[in-house]
Amino acid sequence: MTNDPIVLLFVAIHIIAAGFWLSQFVAVIALERFAALVKGKPAEVAIKMAEGNVESLLGTAGGIGILISGLVLTFQFRYGILGIGGVNTPMWLVIMQVIFIIAMAMVGALVTRPARPIMEMLGKALANGEPAPAEATSGLNRIQLMSRIVNVLVLVNIFVGLFGVNGVMH
Ligand code: HEM
Numbered sequence: 224m225t226n227d228p229i230v231l232l233f234v235a236i237h238i239i240a241a242g243f244w245l246s247q248f249v250a251v252i253a254l255e256r257f258a259a260l261v262k263g264k265p266a267e268v269a270i271k272m273a274e275g276n277v278e279s280l281l282g283t284a285g286g287i288g289i290l291i292s293g294l295v296l297t298f299q300f301r302y303g304i305l306g307i308g309g310v311n312t313p314m315w316l317v318i319m320q321v322i323f324i325i326a327m328a329m330v331g332a333l334v335t336r337p338a339r340p341i342m343e344m345l346g347k348a349l350a351n352g353e354p355a356p357a358e359a360t361s362g363l364n365r366i367q368l369m370s371r372i373v374n375v376l377v378l379v380n381i382f383v384g385l386f387g388v389n390g391v392m393h
Pocket residue numbers: 234237238241289290292293294296297300302316319320323326376377378380381382383384385388
């Protein structure tokens with residue numbers, strides 16, 4: 224526990240950023256409901272593209288917010304990165320940092336990269352008023368699954384942080 228206002232500010236940013244990331248769960252459920260209403264129709268393409276954009280925005284804001292606030296907190300507490308440097312870095316923090324790196328690597332390799340050509344395909348379909356090509360739909364489903372796995376990792380990290388800070392984990 225601390226009463227340092229700077230630390231508390233960055234803890235707040237850290238948690239708000241995690242909330243941004245996790246709100247993808249809710250945004251996707253809402254947009255998927257609309258997409259289901261117009262399945263196979265050109266309107267579905269616009270909704271799927273909006274879904275991709277919303278997820279990308281929330282993921283980017285959340286990821287960057289967590290990283291910057293996490294680094295500030297790490298240095299404020301004089302902890303290390305992945306156990307390197309710092310003083311008395313707790314094991315839960317190393318776990319939190321490793322899970323974050325795995326999550327970001329998954330986003331880069333399994334979400335952002337494959338999404339690029341699919342968004343291009345969808346953009347063309349949208350401009351021509353056509354339904355989504357089958358290839359784009361199956362690719363999108365795979366990307367969505369990866370994105371949900373990343374969300375679960377973020378959720379796990381929230382518990383790692385809460386348990387760690389409150390002494391349940393060391
Ligand atoms: C998905 C990624 C992450 C999530 C969801 C997350 C979440 C959390 C949560 C819930 C806490 C507990 C806050 C409290 O109760 O005071 C916490 C603490 C902390 N996190 Fe993270 N974190 C993530 C990634 C990171 C990264 C990448 C770093 C460092 C580079 C980091 C550094 C810290 C530090 C130093 C604390 C301790 C703050 C304190 O002692 O009050 N976190 N994190």
